[in-house]
Amino acid sequence: MNALENTLEQKLAAVAASKPVPDEIVPDPAVLRSGWWAQYRRGWLSLLSLITVLGGWWGLSHSGIVPPLFLPSPEAVLAKLVTVSTQGFMDATLWQHLAASLQRIVLALAAAVLLGIPLGVLMGVSPVARGLLDPLIEAYRPVPPLAYLPLIVIWFGIGELSKVLLIFLAVLAPVIIATSHGVAQVSRNRLRAAQTLGASRSQLLWFVILPEALPEILTGIRIGLGTGWSTLVAAELVAATRGLGFMVQSAAQFLVTDVVILGIVVIAVIAFALELGLRLLQRRLAPWHGQQD
Amino acid sequence: MTILSANKVSVRYPGQARPALAGVSLAIGPDDLTVALGPSGCGKTTLLNLFAGFVQPDSGTISFAGQPVTGPGAERAVVFQHDALLPWLNVRDNVAFGLRLQGVAKAERLARADEVLRLVDLPEAGGRYSWQLSGGQRQRVGIARALASHSQVLLMDEPFGALDAFTREQMQELLLKVWQQARRRIFLITHDIEEALFLATELVLMSPGPGRIVETLRPGFSQRYRDGESARAIKSDPAFIALREQLLTTLFDHRRQAEEIAA
Numbered sequence: 079m080n081a082l083e084n085t086l087e088q089k090l091a092a093v094a095a096s097k098p099v100p101d102e103i104v105p106d107p108a109v110l111r112s113g114w115w116a117q118y119r120r121g122w123l124s125l126l127s128l129i130t131v132l133g134g135w136w137g138l139s140h141s142g143i144v145p146p147l148f149l150p151s152p153e154a155v156l157a158k159l160v161t162v163s164t165q166g167f168m169d170a171t172l173w174q175h176l177a178a179s180l181q182r183i184v185l186a187l188a189a190a191v192l193l194g195i196p197l198g199v200l201m202g203v204s205p206v207a208r209g210l211l212d213p214l215i216e217a218y219r220p221v222p223p224l225a226y227l228p229l230i231v232i233w234f235g236i237g238e239l240s241k242v243l244l245i246f247l248a249v250l251a252p253v254i255i256a257t258s259h260g261v262a263q264v265s266r267n268r269l270r271a272a273q274t275l276g277a278s279r280s281q282l283l284w285f286v287i288l289p290e291a292l293p294e295i296l297t298g299i300r301i302g303l304g305t306g307w308s309t310l311v312a313a314e315l316v317a318a319t320r321g322l323g324f325m326v327q328s329a330a331q332f333l334v335t336d337v338v339i340l341g342i343v344v345i346a347v348i349a350f351a352l353e354l355g356l357r358l359l360q361r362r363l364a365p366w367h368g369q370q371d
Numbered sequence: 372m373t374i375l376s377a378n379k380v381s382v383r384y385p386g387q388a389r390p391a392l393a394g395v396s397l398a399i400g401p402d403d404l405t406v407a408l409g410p411s412g413c414g415k416t417t418l419l420n421l422f423a424g425f426v427q428p429d430s431g432t433i434s435f436a437g438q439p440v441t442g443p444g445a446e447r448a449v450v451f452q453h454d455a456l457l458p459w460l461n462v463r464d465n466v467a468f469g470l471r472l473q474g475v476a477k478a479e480r481l482a483r484a485d486e487v488l489r490l491v492d493l494p495e496a497g498g499r500y501s502w503q504l505s506g507g508q509r510q511r512v513g514i515a516r517a518l519a520s521h522s523q524v525l526l527m528d529e530p531f532g533a534l535d536a537f538t539r540e541q542m543q544e545l546l547l548k549v550w551q552q553a554r555r556r557i558f559l560i561t562h563d564i565e566e567a568l569f570l571a572t573e574l575v576l577m578s579p580g581p582g583r584i585v586e587t588l589r590p591g592f593s594q595r596y597r598d599g600e601s602a603r604a605i606k607s608d609p610a611f612i613a614l615r616e617q618l619l620t621t622l623f624d625h626r627r628q629a630e631e632i633a634a
């Protein structure tokens with residue numbers, strides 16, 4: 079046994095095994111020397127384009143060429159942010175409009191996740207379920223949600239239910255499709271390895287299939303939230319008494335352009351935050367995604 | 372006493388003209404490190420999948436400790452060539468995964484995982500993730516996982532096939548150490564003749580069209596390694612080289628015969 083441990087190869091193996099693999103890629107020293115510009119080039123470029131647009135807007139609105147009715151100045155919009163947040167617009171503050179919109183999307187998202195993930199898993203593991211559900215989803219998915227909004231209004235009225243239902247349908251399809259795709263792609267070796275370690279069918283689902291499909295499911299949710307958010311805002315243009323879409327729409331009717339611009343900016347910021355939040359969540363929950371294994 | 376055995380098994384995949392395996396019998400005893408060697412397509416993976424319970428034979432039987440095998444089970448652990456670790460679990464949790472499935476308490480299963488990781492020379496890697504490891508380290512984790520859950524047989528399908536020659540040799544020596552210390556039976560597939568000769572207590576030579584066992588021998592080189600001789604000394608021994616060349620000739624002869632029959 080001693081001779082076994084003491085061969086040169088054994089020692090080399092031990093050395094190789096104990097040497098840690100670096101967790102992060104260490105940047106090339108040449109890159110570090112060339113300074114802050116090279117290191118954060120993309121960030122600086124994004125900042126530059128943002129500043130250019132803001133500067134152009136500021137210059138144009140102060141030049142006197144475009145009347146404030148068409149293009150209010152950035153300061154005017156900023157001032158409006160304060161008044162709309164405190165005093166409100168159309169019987170509700172900005173936060174109440176925002177809350178109304180967010181509440182709808184959260185309800186719709188919760189429902190779509192609760193229904194979409196089980197259905198997606200079912201389609202991923204069972205060819206019968208796939209055969210039955212696939213045509214239904216493929217039939218309604220390509221139709222723009224606003225096209226069937228009138229039908230939903232006829233059936234369910236112009237209340238909250240219609241709006242949540244519309245957004246739910248917009249989120250549901252991508253969640254189902256991404257889940258079933260993720261589940262169907264689970265590595266056969268991993269499933270088999272788990273089986274030879276004694277996994278039951280439900281253990282396979284909880285400990286192998288769902289974790290492995292998680293990155294795809296999150297991608298589906300991210301895409302669904304994107305379409306859902308734009309659909310929601312559009313739906314509020316049609317029938318609502320509160321919400322960001324409603325705020326923009328009624329401001330436009332009274333030609334309160336600064337509120338229109340304010341509303342658009344808030345809508346864009348929320349969309350961006352949702353996207354970013356989900357990307358962060360994905361990196362947090364599935365750090366292995368995109369790493370070769 | 373045989374632990375795992377195939378008795379005259381045949382398998383024909385749907386739509387295939389020839390059976391992948393025809394009338395194969397093989398017994399793995401309690402102290403065996405059985406190696407199946409043969410060219411691509413001779414049915415090695417099919418045979419391993421039968422032992423693992425992933426595939427059922429069309430005729431013949433597979434039995435484990437006297438009982439017929441009808442599906443995968445925790446007493447027959449499989450080490451795959453790649454893609455079998457769970458990337459969302461760290462190395463320690465991967466190794467303890469089988470015990471977790473069996474409901475073993477957390478402290479106990481993690482202690483067991485650390486113990487097995489020491490056996491495969493990865494005592495420091497418990498907190499890392501599979502995608503942060505080299506190919507050789509991943510295979511060690513795969514072996515550790517198969518050992519941790521008190522399996523009785525390890526089934527290994529070209530476990531070192533994707534590794535470079537140097538790492539491969541390290542892994543062969545590691546496997547012999549593990550095999551001796553953990554006292555597990557091993558059934559290992561390879562198409563590397565040197566690997567087969569070095570590791571096997573029993574070597575079965577397989578040939579395609581239809582897949583079958585054409586020769587069985589007991590090389591005994593792994594015993595010399597256990598007795599303290601170095602791997603390089605064994606592999607450069609004239610007796611080793613002569614046997615290697617003889618096996619190559621046999622394999623080529625069977626290839627030619629198979630081609631003549633097919634023609």
Ligand SMILES: Nc1ncnc2c1ncn2[C@@H]1O[C@H](COP(=O)(O)OP(=O)(O)OP(=O)(O)O)[C@@H](O)[C@H]1O
Nearest residue numbers: 384385387391410411412413414415416417418562
């Ligand atoms: N799922 C399958 N469906 C149809 N034919 C299969 C299937 N799996 C294997 N075969 C066929 O059965 C024969 C034996 O395959 P097997 O994978 O057992 O060979 P192998 O010896 O493991 O080859 P390799 O060394 O390339 O891995 C081959 O002719 C192969 O094409």
Ligand SMILES: [Mg+2]
Nearest residue numbers: 415416417528
């Ligand atoms: Mg194979």
